[in-house]
Amino acid sequence: MSDILQKITNFGGNQSWYSRIHTPASEAEVIDILTRHPGMTVKAIGSGHSWSDAAGYSDLVLDMSRLNSVSLIKADGQDLVRVGAGCSLRELLDRLQL
Numbered sequence: 001m002s003d004i005l006q007k008i009t010n011f012g013g014n015q016s017w018y019s020r021i022h023t024p025a026s027e028a029e030v031i032d033i034l035t036r037h038p039g040m041t042v043k044a045i046g047s048g049h050s051w052s053d054a055a056g057y058s059d060l061v062l063d064m065s066r067l068n069s070v071s072l073i074k075a076d077g078q079d080l081v082r083v084g085a086g087c088s089l090r091e092l093l094d095r096l097q098l
Helices: 027-036 089-096
Strands: 005-009 016-022 042-045 060-063 070-075 078-083
Touching: 027 060, 070 089, 078 089
Parallel strands: 016 060, 042 060
Antiparallel strands: 005 016, 070 078
């Protein structure tokens, strides 16, 4: 976890800003980060493909890439998939073999 400002640039290179970046590996870590930074503007980022500044200009950025779990679950006789916030669509499709 880092409280040092770091430059973040989107995939296209047309948006960049400075923010504190944290990369939690669990839901408990997300809660811990939020608890330790009350009153800050927090945004979660993905793979950086946004062409707008929607993800930018926050005090704190949560890089969700380590929360990339994919698990199969049964609920009411149905097969369901629970996908972590940091899982890319390509990774999900690869894991499901679609």
